[in-house]
Amino acid sequence: MKRFWEIFGTSIGCKAVMAVTGLLLFLFVIAHLLGNLLVFAGQDALNDYAAKLQGLGAGLWIARLGLLAIFVVHIYAAFRLTRINALARPEPYQKEESINVTFASRQMLASGLVVLLFVIYHLLHFTLGVIDSGAFGRLDAKGRHDVYAMVVQGFQNPFLSLTYVFAMVVLGLHLWHGAPSLFQTLGLKHPAWETCIRRTCQTVVALVVLGNCLMPLSILFLHESFTSK
Amino acid sequence: MNFTLYIWRQRNAKSKGKMVRYRATDISPDMSFLEMLDKLNADLAAAGEEPVAFDHDCREGICGTCSLVVNGVAHGPQRATTVCQLHMRHFKEGQEIWIEPFRARAFPIVRDLVVDRSAFDRITQAGGFISANTGPAPDANSLLVPKEEVSTAMSAAACIGCGACVAACPNASAMLFVAAKISHLAHLPQGQPERRRRALSMVRAMDGEGFGNCTNHEECEAVCPKEISVRFIAEMNRDYLRAALTTAEPETAS
Numbered sequence: 001m002k003r004f005w006e007i008f009g010t011s012i013g014c015k016a017v018m019a020v021t022g023l024l025l026f027l028f029v030i031a032h033l034l035g036n037l038l039v040f041a042g043q044d045a046l047n048d049y050a051a052k053l054q055g056l057g058a059g060l061w062i063a064r065l066g067l068l069a070i071f072v073v074h075i076y077a078a079f080r081l082t083r084i085n086a087l088a089r090p091e092p093y094q095k096e097e098s099i100n101v102t103f104a105s106r107q108m109l110a111s112g113l114v115v116l117l118f119v120i121y122h123l124l125h126f127t128l129g130v131i132d133s134g135a136f137g138r139l140d141a142k143g144r145h146d147v148y149a150m151v152v153q154g155f156q157n158p159f160l161s162l163t164y165v166f167a168m169v170v171l172g173l174h175l176w177h178g179a180p181s182l183f184q185t186l187g188l189k190h191p192a193w194e195t196c197i198r199r200t201c202q203t204v205v206a207l208v209v210l211g212n213c214l215m216p217l218s219i220l221f222l223h224e225s226f227t228s229k
Numbered sequence: 230m231n232f233t234l235y236i237w238r239q240r241n242a243k244s245k246g247k248m249v250r251y252r253a254t255d256i257s258p259d260m261s262f263l264e265m266l267d268k269l270n271a272d273l274a275a276a277g278e279e280p281v282a283f284d285h286d287c288r289e290g291i292c293g294t295c296s297l298v299v300n301g302v303a304h305g306p307q308r309a310t311t312v313c314q315l316h317m318r319h320f321k322e323g324q325e326i327w328i329e330p331f332r333a334r335a336f337p338i339v340r341d342l343v344v345d346r347s348a349f350d351r352i353t354q355a356g357g358f359i360s361a362n363t364g365p366a367p368d369a370n371s372l373l374v375p376k377e378e379v380s381t382a383m384s385a386a387a388c389i390g391c392g393a394c395v396a397a398c399p400n401a402s403a404m405l406f407v408a409a410k411i412s413h414l415a416h417l418p419q420g421q422p423e424r425r426r427r428a429l430s431m432v433r434a435m436d437g438e439g440f441g442n443c444t445n446h447e448e449c450e451a452v453c454p455k456e457i458s459v460r461f462i463a464e465m466n467r468d469y470l471r472a473a474l475t476t477a478e479p480e481t482a483s
């Protein structure tokens with residue numbers, strides 16, 4: 001553990017921690033999306049999946065705490081690195097021109113903070129039932145927690161739906177730079193693979209954003225096709 | 230040709246600087262950027278004003294001493310070119326030209342456009358070398374190195390240590406420089422015995438100088454007069470992490 005803290009205290013070590021936690025969060029985001037796409041398979045499929053997750057009991061809590069720890073470490077590393085970077089150039093250029101910098105690469109902290117706010121909002125909405133509490137905590141015909149009805153009712157609200165869409169686009173922005181970047185940070189890159197890594201990462205990111213936006217948007221505009229029993 | 234120049238003037242490390250407007254007149258399109266500044270300085274001296282201090286030495290793109298940010302770009306608008314090799318024909322008649330020093334906490338301003346880049350020397354001293362005992366020269370070709378490795382080592386060794394990577398990086402990170410120095414030796418057999426120690430010590434020295442951290446904007450690669458690739462940053466990260474994770478005495482901190 002001493003070794004870990006020593007490495008974490010260095011520039012490259014801290015960046016590596018950032019990249020590993022970012023990768024784990026990215027994988028979580030993919031898994032989370034694949035599960036939630038069951039909303040398109042109907043009420044039974046989604047509620048069954050939700051019940052299985054709930055049925056994990058202690059396992060669910062271990063996963064939640066692990067995820068929380070990863071998230072906190074990622075954010076801590078983000079602030080640490082950003083602070084060092086800001087201190088490294090105390091006097092700004094009077095005139096500055098960039099060549100390779102992109103909007104996504106420059107806005108990593110801002111896009112990350114939007115994602116953080118969204119995660120809090122999302123937990124208040126679907127996990128704790130604070131937002132849109134009318135739809136929360138109902139049971140379906142088989143006595144399971146009716147996640148399907150909650151999601152379908154929630155996303156018929158244009159404000160809620162569009163908030164999700166916005167947040168997902170921002171997450172996409174974060175990962176557009178972050179996903180290929182993590183390979184560079186971890187040294188898992190070679191000129192022969194560079195283009196392949198970037199394209200694959202950005203395709204996955206685009207699909208993640210698309211999939212995540214498809215759920216609120218299709219419910220918002222086509223809610224007649226989402227029927228509960 | 231004639232130009233309107235905005236040049237950063239600062240008396241010394243402690244004082245506050247500001248951009249000052251000058252006219253550069255009767256400039257030949259065949260003059261280099263530094264010759265244009267020489268002409269300006271001659272005119273300033275003739276008028277009894279203080280000439281502008283700027284760094285230069287070889288003026289042929291090999292020493293890495295010249296260090297200007299021209300119109301917001303380190304070494305100016307011409308790719309793969311040091312500012313001493315940049316010619317005035319690349320500018321438009323009457324154009325406004327902004328000239329600033331390389332800006333980073335680790336490169337304190339000495340005067341006007343001159344900055345102190347001794348941080349790079351200290352990083353190199355920390356590990357950018359091989360230890361060879363003296364003795365008779367080894368037989369020719371007793372140490373075989375594949376052509377591809379030689380070329381890669383050479384493209385890293387092309388670094389002239391000018392610091393444009395730091396100047397261009399939004400985070401003032403020195404990682405392209407340090408990566409070039411580490412990779413240059415890591416691709417050669419002579420660099421192997423000290424490979425781990427080198428990565429650990431040079432990264433530690435870099436962190437100690439107050440540079441920022443790479444966030445993979447790749448701005449450094451775009452301005453590097455020797456076109457050093459960011460692939461070397463990936464290689465440095467790999468070398469460093471392997472050494473830090475698996476060396477018995479990591480010495481990452483001290």
Ligand code: HEM
Nearest residue numbers: 019022025026078108109112113116178179181182185444
């Ligand atoms: C689901 C949530 C998130 C995911 C999937 C994610 C993913 C990533 C990935 C893959 C990277 C690239 C690491 C690298 O360049 O090596 C990254 C970098 C970064 N993240 Fe996140 N992140 C998330 C949340 C956040 C949050 C909440 C913040 C801010 C408070 C944040 C701030 C940053 C910053 C500033 C960087 C840039 C670090 C650098 O380039 O050195 N991220 N993130």
Ligand code: FES
Nearest residue numbers: 286288293295313
């Ligand atoms: S003065 Fe030597 S590289 Fe420009």
